[in-house]
Amino acid sequence: MSSVTPDQPRRAGPVVRADARPTDRAVPGPRVPAPRRPEPSRGRAPLAVAAGVAAGWAALTSYLPVALVLGLVQLSEDAGSVTGALRAGLAGWLLGHGVPLETGAGPLGLVPLALSGLAFWRLTRAGVHTSRAIGARGGRSPRQALTAAGAVGVGYALLGALAAVLVGTAGLSVSPIRAGGTYAIFGALAALIGAGRTTGVAGVLAARTPTVLRDGVRTGLVAGLLLLGAGAGAAGLAVATGGGDAADMIAAYRTGVAGQAGITLVSLAYAPNATVWSTAYLLGPGFAVGAGTAVRTSEVSVGALPAVPLLAGLPSGPADGFGAALLAVPVLAGMAAGWLLGRRLLRPAARPEPPAARPDRTELGWPALLGPAALAGPVVGLLAGLAAAASGGPLGGGRLAEIGPVPWQVAAVATAVVMAGALLGAAAAKVLDRPGRG
Template identity: 75%
Template sequence: MSPVTPDHPSRSGGLSADERPVDRAAPRRRVPAPRDGGSPRGRAPLAVAAGVAAGWAALTSYLPVAVVLGLVQLGEGPATLTGTLRTALAGWLLGHGVPLRTEAGPFGLVPLALTVLALWRLTRAGVHVSRAIGARGTRSPRRALTAAGAVGVGYALLGAFAALLVGTGGADVSPLRAAATCAVVGALGALVGAARITAVTELLATRIPPALRDGVHTGLVAGLLLLGAGAGAAGLAVATGGGDAADMIGAYRTGVAGQAGITLVSLAYAPNAAIWSTSYLLGPGFAVGTDTAVRTSEVSVGALPAVPLLAGLPRGPMDGLGAGLLAIPVLVGMVAGWLLTRRLVRLAAQERAVPRWGLLLASAAAAGPVAGVLLGAAAAISGGPLGGGRLAEVGPVAWQVGLVTTAVVAAGALLGAAATRVLTRAPA
C-alpha cells in the first residue's frame, strides 16, 4: 500500500480531526444537578446517616475518657480491660449529665471539658447529617430539626445501651434517664450544626428585630468575657497554690501513669472551676459542701477531699488590693457596651449617620438578660453532688448567678455604650 497523500485521500475522506463533522445526535452522558444543596453522590437515608454520625460522635468522645481512666487504674494496680472500659462508659455518661449511683452516694458533678468535647462532636454530626439528606443551604427549619432529631434518637439509643453495660458492674445508672438525657444533649448539639449548615441561622438573623439581635450578640460577648475572667482568676489561684496541688497529686502514690491520669481528670473539671470562679467574682460565690460558702466576703469550709483543683480556694475574705477584682464584672459589661457602640458606628458610617440612641440603649439593656441566662445555665450544670453526706451540695446557686449577672452586665453595657456614643464624633 502506498502512503496516504493529499492526492490519495484516506478512508476518512481526507479530512483532518478538526475538519470532520461532529455527530450532534450522539448520546451524551448527563450528570444530575445537585438538589436542595446536596451532592447527588452524597445523599443517604436519614436513619443511616444519623446512626453513623451519632455513633462516631459517641466514639470520639468516649475514647479520651477510656485513655484517661485507663492511666488512673494503671497507676492503682492491675485492672481488667472490661472493668476499665465499663468505668470509662460511666465517665462518658457522667460527662453528658447522667448521674451515677454509687456505694458512697449519688455522683453528679459533670466534667464540663468532656461535655464540651461531646457537644462539639454532636455539632459536627448535625452538619454531616444535614449534608447527607441534601439540606445544605436550604434555609429550612423543618429539615434542620429533622436532622437534629434523628441524631438525638440515635444518641439516646447509645446512651441507654451504655447505661445497661455500666449497670452490670459497680455503678448503677438508670437506662431511661440515660436515654432521655442523651436524647436532649444529642438533639441540641446536632441542632447547632444543622442550623448553621442549612443557613437557618441567617434566616433567623433577618427576622429578629435589630435591637434584640444586637442585644443577643452583646450579651454573649459579655458572658464569654466574664467566663474568661473567671478562668484567668481560677488559673492564677491554682498556680499560687501549685505546691499544695503537687503535694495532693503525689499523695496518691499511683506512679507516673496514675498521677498523669489524675492531672487529666482535674483538667476535665477546669471549666467547672472557671464557672465557680466567675460566680465568686460576681458575688454569689459557691459551695463545696453543705453549710459551706466561698464568697468575697466570707470563706467558710471544713475538711475538703484531696482534690488538686481545690488547692486554689481562698483562705479568707477578700481585702486590700484583691478587692479590685470585684470591679471586673462591671468593666466587662462596659467593654461589651463599647464593642456594641463601635459596631453600630461602623454600620451607621456607611450611611453617613450616627447610631440611634433608642437602638443603642435597647441593645445594651437586652445584653443583661442574655448574659444572665448564659451564666445561670453554666452555673446550673457546673455543680452537683460528690456523694452523700457533707459533699451532697457542690457548686454555685444558678438563680443567684443569673440575677446578679443580669444586673451587672446591663448596667455596665448601658454605661459603656452611652459613654462611647457621647465621645464618638459624627461623620462629616
C-alpha cells in the same frame, strides 16, 4: 447590493469612538445568588444510616479520651484490668453528659464540663454530616434541619441507654431510661445547631430577627465571654499560687506516673467548672464546696476538703486590698461590651456605596443604642445561670452533696451588673464620639 445615485447618496453611519460605551444597553444590576439546587437523590444516604453513623462516630470520638484518661488511673492499680478501664470510661462518659451515677457512697453528679463541651462539639458535626448526607445542604428547610437533628438524637439515645446497661456493676448503677432521655435531648440540641447552619436555616432566622434583639444577643455574648475569661484568669492564678499544695496532693495518691497523669487530666476536665465557680466568686454569690460551706469575697467558710488538686486554689479568707478590686471586673466586662457595641453602631464599617449614601452616624438615637445594651444583661444572666447549674452537682451523699454556685443568684447578679456596665459603656461611646474624629 444597494446602488448609490446622486439623489440617494449613501448615508454616513454614526461615528463610534473606540473608547465610547454603548448607551442603549441596560446597566446590569447587582447579582443575586440563585438558591442551591437540591442534590440528586441518587447521591443521598438513607436518614437512619446517615444519622446512625454520625451519632456513632461522635460517641466514639468523645468516649475514647475518657477511656484513656480513666484507664491510666485504673491500670495503675494492682487490681486494674482492661475491662475495668473500659467500664470506668463508660461511667465517665455518661457523667460527662449529665447522667448521674448511683454509687454505694451516694449519687455522683458533678459533670466534667470539658468532656461535655467535647461531646457537644462532636454532635454539632454529626448534625452537619447528617444534613449533607440526606441532601439538605443549603435547602433552608426547617423541616429537614429538625429531621436530621431528631434522627441524630434518637441514635445517640440508643447508645446512651446501651452504655448505661453495660456500666452497671455491683457498686455502680445507672438508669437506662434516664440515660436515654438525657442523651436524646443532648444529642438533638447539639445536632440542631450543626444542621441549622448547614441547611441555612440559622441564617434565615438571624436575618428575620429584629436588629435590636440581634445586637443585644451579640453584646451579651461578648460580655459573657469577657466575664468567663476573667473568671478563668482568676482561677488559673489561684491554682498557680497554690501549685505546691496541688503537687503534694497528686503525689499523695501513690499511683505511679500513669496514675498521677490520669489524676491531672481528670482535674483538667473539671477546669471549666472551676472557671464558672471563679466567675460566681467575682460576681459576689460565690459557690459551695459542701453542705454548710461558702466561698465568697466577703466570707470563706469551708471544712475538711477531699484531696483534689483543683481545690488547692481556694482562698483562705475574705478578699481585702487588691482582692477587693476584683469585684469591679464584672462591671468592667459589661462596660467593655457596651463600648464595643457603641463603636460598631456609631462607626459602621466601610460599605461599597459612596460616602454621601452612607447613613450619618450622628443620626443614631439613644433608644437604638441603649436598647441592645440593656438586653445584654438578661442574655448574660441566662447564660450564667445555665452555666452555674451545669457546673455543680453532688460528689456522693452527706457533706459533699452540695457543690457549686446557686444558679438563680448568679443569674440575678449577672443580669444587673452587666446591664449597668453595658449601658454605661454604650453611653460613653456615644458621648465621646465626634463626627470629625476617626
